[in-house]
Amino acid sequence: MTNVVEVRHAAAGYDGREILSDVSLSVAPGDVVAVLGANGSGKSTLIRTVLGLVPLRRGEIELFGTPQRRFRQWQRIGYVPQRLGAGSGVPATVGEVVASGRLARRGIFHFPGAADKAAVREALSDVGLLDRIGDPVSTLSGGQQQRTLIARALAGKPDLLVLDEPNAGVDAASQEAFAESLTRFAGAGGTIMLVLHELGPLRPLIGRGVVVHDGRIAHEGTPPEPAGHHAEPGHDHVHPHADEVKAGICEWAPTERTKAY
Numbered sequence: 001m002t003n004v005v006e007v008r009h010a011a012a013g014y015d016g017r018e019i020l021s022d023v024s025l026s027v028a029p030g031d032v033v034a035v036l037g038a039n040g041s042g043k044s045t046l047i048r049t050v051l052g053l054v055p056l057r058r059g060e061i062e063l064f065g066t067p068q069r070r071f072r073q074w075q076r077i078g079y080v081p082q083r084l085g086a087g088s089g090v091p092a093t094v095g096e097v098v099a100s101g102r103l104a105r106r107g108i109f110h111f112p113g114a115a116d117k118a119a120v121r122e123a124l125s126d127v128g129l130l131d132r133i134g135d136p137v138s139t140l141s142g143g144q145q146q147r148t149l150i151a152r153a154l155a156g157k158p159d160l161l162v163l164d165e166p167n168a169g170v171d172a173a174s175q176e177a178f179a180e181s182l183t184r185f186a187g188a189g190g191t192i193m194l195v196l197h198e199l200g201p202l203r204p205l206i207g208r209g210v211v212v213h214d215g216r217i218a219h220e221g222t223p224p225e226p227a228g229h230h231a232e233p234g235h236d237h238v239h240p241h242a243d244e245v246k247a248g249i250c251e252w253a254p255t256e257r258t259k260a261y
């Protein structure tokens, strides 16, 4: 079976500064992979390198079996960046933002058809925001804006969803709604790769965690059973601090693979 994402000995960084030095990672169809690690360890850089947003310096990346530089089927990938570009000045409605997720499918020179409109409504209903379809995005809470971005990615009917800290600054209700949409997406065979600070309501969904440390994947393994106060019902912490991130890493036993280059 062809892997959805295959990263082999990848190196990437910015302006002469190398952030990832030797990362190898495979994501198979249907996998739900959480990318974990301390602040600044390179989690976002890793997923942005996979998506071709940060150039690869060494190594190889394949997407759906095609070398990244020759990959053209970007509509198969839905990407939710860390947060909505603040202050763009464009008073877009929730419906318009979600409809922009259909652009790669329909092409910019075609008006939205019935399938596009249906996909937008379905995605919004999936994240529980259909009633806000005509509202300006700026009138939504941070968590609702995050759900709008997720709906935009879902509207493109991707095979792979890539999300960068989707729960950062998001209220508990939005986190639950978001976990439900991701569970439905995964249940339908979708593949997910997401950066997380803590697993929260997503824990049951995560099949594998990879911990980025020092430019490499330090640990890779299945998530442990809930333990400690983070896993208790009612724990609704939304702004993780560095210490807690560290705790999350320690909690993550290197069960399947430990790399020590």
Ligand SMILES: Nc1ncnc2c1ncn2[C@@H]1O[C@H](COP(=O)(O)OP(=O)(O)OP(=O)(O)O)[C@@H](O)[C@H]1O
Pocket (backbone or CB within 6 Å): 014, 015, 019, 037, 038, 039, 040, 041, 042, 043, 044, 045, 046
């Ligand atoms: N566009 C950029 N230009 C230059 N340096 C960058 C850029 N983006 C990130 N970096 C640097 O790369 C390093 C890794 O950042 P990255 O955002 O990948 O980490 P992260 O693990 O996602 O962090 P966090 O948990 O804080 O979101 C950091 O030192 C950061 O300052």
